Amino acid sequence: MKLIEAIIRPEKLEPLKDAFLKAQIKGMNVRQILGCGNQHGWVAHNRGSEVMMNMLPKIEIKIVVTDDKVEDTVKLIIDTVRTGEIGDGKIFIKSVEDCIRIRTGERGEGAV
Amino acid sequence: MKLIEAIIRPEKLEPLKDAFLKAQIKGMNVRQILGCGNQHGWVAHNRGSEVMMNMLPKIEIKIVVTDDKVEDTVKLIIDTVRTGEIGDGKIFIKSVEDCIRIRTGERGEGAV
Amino acid sequence: MKLIEAIIRPEKLEPLKDAFLKAQIKGMNVRQILGCGNQHGWVAHNRGSEVMMNMLPKIEIKIVVTDDKVEDTVKLIIDTVRTGEIGDGKIFIKSVEDCIRIRTGERGEGAV
Numbered sequence: 193m194k195l196i197e198a199i200i201r202p203e204k205l206e207p208l209k210d211a212f213l214k215a216q217i218k219g220m221n222v223r224q225i226l227g228c229g230n231q232h233g234w235v236a237h238n239r240g241s242e243v244m245m246n247m248l249p250k251i252e253i254k255i256v257v258t259d260d261k262v263e264d265t266v267k268l269i270i271d272t273v274r275t276g277e278i279g280d281g282k283i284f285i286k287s288v289e290d291c292i293r294i295r296t297g298e299r300g301e302g303a304v
Numbered sequence: 305m306k307l308i309e310a311i312i313r314p315e316k317l318e319p320l321k322d323a324f325l326k327a328q329i330k331g332m333n334v335r336q337i338l339g340c341g342n343q344h345g346w347v348a349h350n351r352g353s354e355v356m357m358n359m360l361p362k363i364e365i366k367i368v369v370t371d372d373k374v375e376d377t378v379k380l381i382i383d384t385v386r387t388g389e390i391g392d393g394k395i396f397i398k399s400v401e402d403c404i405r406i407r408t409g410e411r412g413e414g415a416v
Numbered sequence: 417m418k419l420i421e422a423i424i425r426p427e428k429l430e431p432l433k434d435a436f437l438k439a440q441i442k443g444m445n446v447r448q449i450l451g452c453g454n455q456h457g458w459v460a461h462n463r464g465s466e467v468m469m470n471m472l473p474k475i476e477i478k479i480v481v482t483d484d485k486v487e488d489t490v491k492l493i494i495d496t497v498r499t500g501e502i503g504d505g506k507i508f509i510k511s512v513e514d515c516i517r518i519r520t521g522e523r524g525e526g527a528v
């Protein structure tokens with residue numbers, strides 16, 4: 193099992209949810225974060241002086257999938273959220289050792 | 305060290321905190337998320353048409369414990385938050401490579 | 417690649433962002449959480465009876481770095497946020513298997 197963690201532009205959440213629905217990817221969770229990447233956010237002008245606004249609002253979406261679904265899921269995310277402009281986001285992949293469905297007590301891949 | 309990540313119904317947070325207090329499980333952190341599982345959330349009726357509400361509010365609770373405490377902690381969570389209805393939640397277990405208590409600089413299991 | 421997850425006092429976020437800027441650490445994300453550690457939070461007095469306030473607001477900052485930058489980054493965090501008082505926070509280190517820059521499709525260390 194792997195956790196795919198995608199940090200995306202807020203306006204890409206709805207298109208991504210639709211894409212997941214179509215692709216039958218069901219389990220996921222979502223939260224708001226602030227972040228910066230290579231550009232340290234953008235620079236704003238405040239009364240003539242430059243102000244570093246180095247934290248932009250982003251959406252983090254987490255999906256745990258079985259190993260065989262990782263590459264397709266990553267491709268789907270990129271195809272759905274990519275604009276080609278800076279700030280398109282990042283995807284991090286981590287290993288998950290176990291998963292449990294609390295209702296049934298199921299463990300492992302069947303519980304994902 | 306392992307990270308136990310439990311996604312639960314919001315109304316189960318208080319009972320779970322009480323259970324942890326009794327079991328002397330001390331370190332944890334909590335945040336609000338939106339999520340969906342097998343059922344893609346529930347379907348609501350909005351002026352006659354169906355609306356897919358595919359993100360429900362959930363609570364994510366994270367607890368880092370030493371390896372010997374994983375199974376007892378998982379059991380305690382299930383016993384406390386399980387209702388038997390769909391949407392009871394998920395538990396994910398991940399490996400943690402190191403832990404540091406910032407105040408003392410302690411590292412490893414003693415810092416958990 | 418490693419994920420460094422630091423849970424710190426909210427008032428230490430600005431100093432830490434400044435320290436990262438100076439050290440040329442660019443990618444990070446930030447969120448608010450509630451948490452408790454060894455002390456189960458503090459105890460408040462409410463109309464004469466003790467009330468356990470076992471969740472304090474904290475900031476969680478996540479930084480993915482290449483392996484060679486882990487120790488310097490950890491040291492920078494500790495040096496910047498440590499007060500020596502209880503509640504200074506925790507750092508957790510986890511392994512990250514892959515990273516993708518969505519704009520370019522770059523993968524691995526070059527995408528961090």
Ligand SMILES: Nc1ncnc2c1ncn2[C@@H]1O[C@H](COP(=O)(O)OP(=O)(O)OP(=O)(O)O)[C@@H](O)[C@H]1O
Nearest residue numbers: 227228229230278279280281443444445479480519
């Ligand atoms: N190394 C990192 N560690 C943790 N979070 C990161 C890291 N790099 C980026 N992020 C998160 O991803 C978000 C989007 O990053 P962003 O797309 O700007 O990456 P980038 O490397 O700057 O690529 P680009 O040059 O295309 O902008 C950031 O706001 C931050 O939340």
Ligand SMILES: Nc1ncnc2c1ncn2[C@@H]1O[C@H](COP(=O)(O)OP(=O)(O)OP(=O)(O)O)[C@@H](O)[C@H]1O
Nearest residue numbers: 219220221255256295339340341342390391392393
């Ligand atoms: N594969 C997954 N990846 C990431 N988060 C998930 C995943 N599956 C579930 N979740 C999270 O767990 C929450 C609760 O899931 P839920 O209990 O509905 O799981 P389920 O598999 O649908 O089980 P049930 O059939 O008992 O409802 C979701 O709202 C979501 O936040």
Ligand SMILES: Nc1ncnc2c1ncn2[C@@H]1O[C@H](COP(=O)(O)OP(=O)(O)OP(=O)(O)O)[C@@H](O)[C@H]1O
Nearest residue numbers: 331332333367368407451452453454502503504505
């Ligand atoms: N074992 C743990 N698992 C998950 N989160 C933790 C754990 N321990 C601490 N935290 C998080 O770190 C925050 C700060 O913890 P804190 O600094 O109080 O640690 P501590 O072990 O009690 O050290 P100190 O004795 O210096 O207070 C907590 O509010 C919580 O969010």
Ligand SMILES: [Mg+2]
Nearest residue numbers: 229230231279
């Ligand atoms: Mg950027």
Ligand SMILES: [Mg+2]
Nearest residue numbers: 341342343391
């Ligand atoms: Mg469900």
Ligand SMILES: [Mg+2]
Nearest residue numbers: 453454455503
């Ligand atoms: Mg403490």
